[in-house]
Amino acid sequence: MTRFATTLAFQLAAAIPEAAPFIEKAINTNPGLSQSNLAAQLRHLVYEPFKAAAWSGPLRWTTHLRGPFLIVIDGLDECEDHKDVQAFIADMLDFFKKNPLVPLRFFITSRVEEHIQSCLEKDQVRLENLVNHCSRDDIDTFMSACFEAEIERNPVIKAYTRNHGDWPAKEDKDQLVDHIGGSFIFASALFKYIVDPTDDQSTPMDRLPHTLNMNPGLDILYAKTLSRSKSFPHFSDIISTLALAFEPLPIKGIAELLGIETFEVVRVLxxxxxxxHIPGTDDLPVTMCHTSLRDFLTTENRSGCFFTPPSYHFYLLYRCSTLHDSQRPDTAAALYSIRHGAKHVEQYIQLPAAAQGPFPRFPQTLDTLYTHIFAKSENHFRFSDIISSILLREPGLIPIAEISALLGMETFEVVRVLVNLRPVVYVQEYGHSPVIVCHRSVREFLTTESRSGRFFVSPSFHFRLSGNYFSLNLERLLSPTPSSLNAISSQWCNRSHWHWREFLKVISQNPTIYNELDQLADLPPPNLVILVHLPVYSTFPRGIRRSWLHTLGELQNPADLARPHQVY
Known part of the structure; x- marks a missing residue:
């Protein structure tokens, strides 16, 4: 801001000649003024000369009749010297505090960054947030004024309106304004297309209907505008994130998602x-002026070096997965990753191999990512049991509270494992909300041993789940509990039976799985459980009892596990 005060003084002298002598006097009286700080320069070159001119001669009466003078400063946040910006605001407010009746006002446009906002929280300042301002009305007014002027100028349109009434019709103009969105650049380009003469002998009335599906000349505009920032670090990542994100993110959210500083995002934008549209603060969403920009960025033959490849969905998925080490799961980026991480997986999976960009081998690429995610929790207590319970559970969704009861562990221990797995496992509320595996590719990874390795979920775990549900059910039935638990007990009995049948199917297909049962030795044998609790077992549904007794009666030795079993 080295020339800020002198620039204002020059424009003040040009707009108000009465102030020029006072400015000249200040320069002659203070020869070292150019080396003074900003506050001193503003005081001697702007505020005091204006004050002196305003209260003397004819200017005094002019301000009474026409109101105060206005100084407009656009883009204050673009000044790099934050201390000078703060000094300017502080000195300006101090001047108006001491001179409340002076006929001068400042109109400042700026992103309300922290160093600016901290100075503006004063009673003297009126803040207007333009993010909540709907530009549609402005576009409508702009287009109406343009058409009115063109009608007066263009004899063809003037003759048309004499015979056919108003042009364009209100419904046509409303459609055009809706198509334009909030972009004045787009509005100007479309209007020029409609009214400028062409070689095809068409009239503006002919061209208006065609504009509703057009983006005339915007590719060149987009390319020229984007080229202004393409040399900045992280430009490609920031633009690609804007193009592929499933919901608009604030500046802080973009920075957090990409693992960069907020100022680096602002510098590009x-x-x-x-x-x-760049919001006034870092906490409000960044949006595109028109949807055609997204189309431009995602169409290679239009955008060229600015093209956002669809394979970038994989990088966004990876960035989503890294957020869950954060201690603040409520940030914009963390919430985005929870809501939309699985969508990035889906978009990437649908790509043909040739379009997967720098990630040409899909399963191996996702396997590396999933391994990275699951490794965050693998050292937690009973990690494998929790994952296996979620993946193999009877069709349906299992709540955390049920996992806790099923495995005989505290709820917080289950939550501790799942917190780090939010890119692949979704839980709306930790407690009774169901646990949802975000994408089928996660299930395929965990149930394919050659891919998941140490994270492989063995189907032999159905044996444990069957026994756990059965034991849990017996505990409920043998303890003095209200009758309302009968429904729960019946459900657990059915689940025990379902997992037992799934286990038998697995054994019949792969007898070697029997060897894995040594790892489940802490579980009481199902036939022993039945014999000990036979009176209670006799109350179970007849079909389940017959199936259990029939299959257990056949399993006299491990070899029997290898042959098919009849399941009722």
Whole structure:
């Protein structure tokens, strides 16, 4: 801001000639003024000369009739010297505090960054957040004014309106405004297309209907605008994130998602304000002025070096997975990763191999990512049991509370494992909400031993789940509990039976799985459980009792596990 005060003084002298003598006097009286701080320069070159001119001569009466003078400063946040910006605001507010009746006002546009916002929280300042301002009405007014002027100028349109009434019709203009969105650049381009003469002999009335599906000349505009920031670090990542994100992210959210500093995002976006809406603060979403920008960025033959490849979905998925080490799961980026991480998986999976960009071998690439995610929790207590319970559970969704009861562990121990797995496992509320595996590719990874390795979920775990549900059910029935538990007990009995049948299917297909049962030795044999609790077991549904007794009666030795069994 080295020339800020002198620039204002020059424009003040040009707009208000009465102030020029006072400015000249200040320069002659203070020869070292150019070396003074910003506050001193503003005081001697702007505030005091204006005050002196305003209260003397004819200017005094002019301000009474026409209101105060206005100084407009656009883009204050683009000044790099934060201390000078703060000094300017502080000195300006101090001047108005001491001179409340002076007929001068400042109109400042800026992103409300922290160093600016901290100075503006004063009663003297009126803040207007333009993010909540709907630009549709402004576009409508702009287009109406343009058409009215063109009708007066263009004899063809003027003749048309004499015979056919107003043009364009209200419904046509409303459709056009909706198509334009909030972009004045787009509005100007479309209007020029409609009214400018062409070689095809068409009239503006002919061309208007065609504009509803057009983006005339915007590719060149987008390319020129984007080129202003392409040399900055992280430009490609920031633009690609804007193009492929499933919901608009704030500046802080973009920075957190990409693992970069907030100022690096701002630096890239500041040059792109013609095509991207940049909010006043870092906590409000960044949006595109028009959806055609996304189409441009994702169409290679249009965007060229600015093209966002669809394979970038994989990188966004990876970045989502890294957020869950954070201590703050409620940030914009963390919430985004929970809501949309699985969608990035889906988009990447649907790509043909040739379009998977720098990740040409899909399963191996995702396997590496999933291994990285599951490794975050693998050292937690009973990690494998928790994952196996979620994956093999009877069709349906299993709540955390049920996992806790089923495995005989505290709820917080289950939560501790799942917190780090949020990119692949979704839980709305930790407690009774069901645990949802975000994408089928996670299930395929965990149930394929050659891919998941140490994270492989063996189907032999059905044996444990069957016994656990059975034991849990017996505990409920043998303890003095209200009758309302009968429904729960019946469900657990059915689940025990379902897992037992699944176990038998697995054994019949792969007898070697029997060897894995040594790892489940802490579980009481199902036939022993039945014999000990036979009176209670006799109350179970007849079909389940017959199936259990029939299959257990056949299993006299391990070899019997290898042959098929009849299941009722």
């Amino acid at each position: 500041l040059n792109l304000q013609a095509i991207i």
